[in-house]
Amino acid sequence: MMVFLFSLSCSLVVFLLFYGFIAKKVRPQSQVHQRLLSIQNGNVTAERKKEKAKGHRKLGDIPFVERVVRPFLQYAEQGVSSLAPKQLSKLIGDHINMAGKANQWSVNEFIAASLLGFISMSALMVVMMSNSSAYKFIQQVMFTLLFGVMGGLMPTLLLNIAIKKRQAVIQRQLPEVLDLLCVSVQAGLSFDASLRKIVARMKGPFVDECRRMQEDIQMGMVRRTAMHNVAKRCQIQDVSLFMTSLIQAERLGTSMGKTLKNQADNIRERRRQYVKGEAMKAPVKIIFPLVIFIFPALFVIALIPSILSFMKNM
Template sequence: MLIFLFSMVLALTVFMIFFAVIRKVILPQTSVRQRIFALDQNNAPVPGTTVVKTDGQRKIREIPFMERVVKPAGEHIADTISHMAPKQVLALIEKRLVMAGKAHECTAPQFMVIILIGALSMWFITFTFVGDGNYILIQKVVFLLLGGILGGMMPVACLNTMVQNRQAEIARQLPEVLDLLCVSVQAGLSFDAALSKITDRMKGALISECKRLQEDIRMGMVRRTAMKNLASRCDVQDVSLFMTSVIQAERLGTSMSKTLKNQADNIRERRRQYVKAEAMRAPVKIVFPLVLFIFPALFVVTLVPTLLFLMRNM
């Protein structure tokens, strides 16, 4: 009886949510679409005349369903979440999106919608498998809660993985960029000219951040602020040290070529030490695949013939 009441309350809640979305988003667009269609019928061309149709004009029937219904509904939900969610959470998500390089593809409210969709999807899958199982009510509630939490955490885990991969790419690319900067500045180019040459001929996460740095400076932002913003967007220790050294060199008036040379040697040595540390961790990391995959195969190859021989001679 309790399970039946719980299912009824759940179905009623889902129905009310969908009804509110349809009432707020889809029905106004439907009425507007009907009015536009009526006007379109009234303004139909006279037979025998030619109508020139521009590329920027499309009929309602030619607009895809995603643009007509799904996208406005998602934007409405994202706007509602942006008003309800705490500002600190939205600021943290926005920072992580910037660090992952996805700020131009997804906003913080949209990512909250993705989290909500993941939680509801996983919750529905868990309810499908657990609803008919031989579990007591408290177990079903715990399973549903764990499923919802797991579904909501999956987009966050994917975002953290993208951030880590991007930071690793920036750390790998930084020594090469510094060497090219050092060589270009020693050849007589200014720092901005050398950076422009590098960004025109290279690609990568660090190069895209350097391009944004140049765009900020061209838009009138103070160089010091733009460099600090770059270090904050990357959130890599080597990039922060490099930006701090360049800011100090410009403030104190020291030689830029010497500063870049010292930073290139320093970061190259730090990168070498990091690679050595990772190489020293390799024997420890290989223990688990060795025990799980290699040792059983060796045991089969070495012991199975002996066991078969003993079984035949017994």
């Protein structure tokens, strides 16, 4: 009984120390977070009036998730990301930009999700293997590591799927945007004005990239660098050729209308050839479902009556 009371008191002391440390760290961060949110929403004056009327916010009024869980996750993300190499962090950041998730995902969150997937799948396999004696210790370790690696690679797989989907949408949208740019420039508008109108009236990943390019240029970035960044974020050959042609036209002083017309014709022709190539692959892709699903059904329909009549005559 004395041992139980001693362990319980030690646990209570450790918990109170940990709670006091977290409360001391979280309180100023929560106040700064609330002020930043109020500035973003344009309610600074109202927030100050509320603070003067009600005084400072008490620690008990802060939700448990905001007070304990969110800071713990932030500290864990920072600790995990600090252990990752800089080249890996840069590569993950580039892939997040390619997926168009820069405003939703961060490098720290991605690394933490990968580590969480590895730990979760490994723990699940440890629990499953501990209840089964059919596998040896080496086999249990191998299965645990295998499923742990699979869980750690799951965020990477989802990120690659998002990148491929976005690239496919950009390839479908690029000819339409180029045609509108070509028509607008030939009608007398400048390239910037044409791009501004298209960005204001259209939606899509390539339009978002053009909008980001305009914002970068307005912030002081050189036009060539902004165009290079668009090609780097998209990682599509047609987009790279289009941006390279625009950079060369600006550098050499050639007509922007002719450049856009040539690029629109070339990209439309490449798109037509790509569609023809995919259509030529269709007969080959149909063979497998034809052999696996359609031929057995045809054989059943054609041969079963003959077999039944033959067995009846015998």
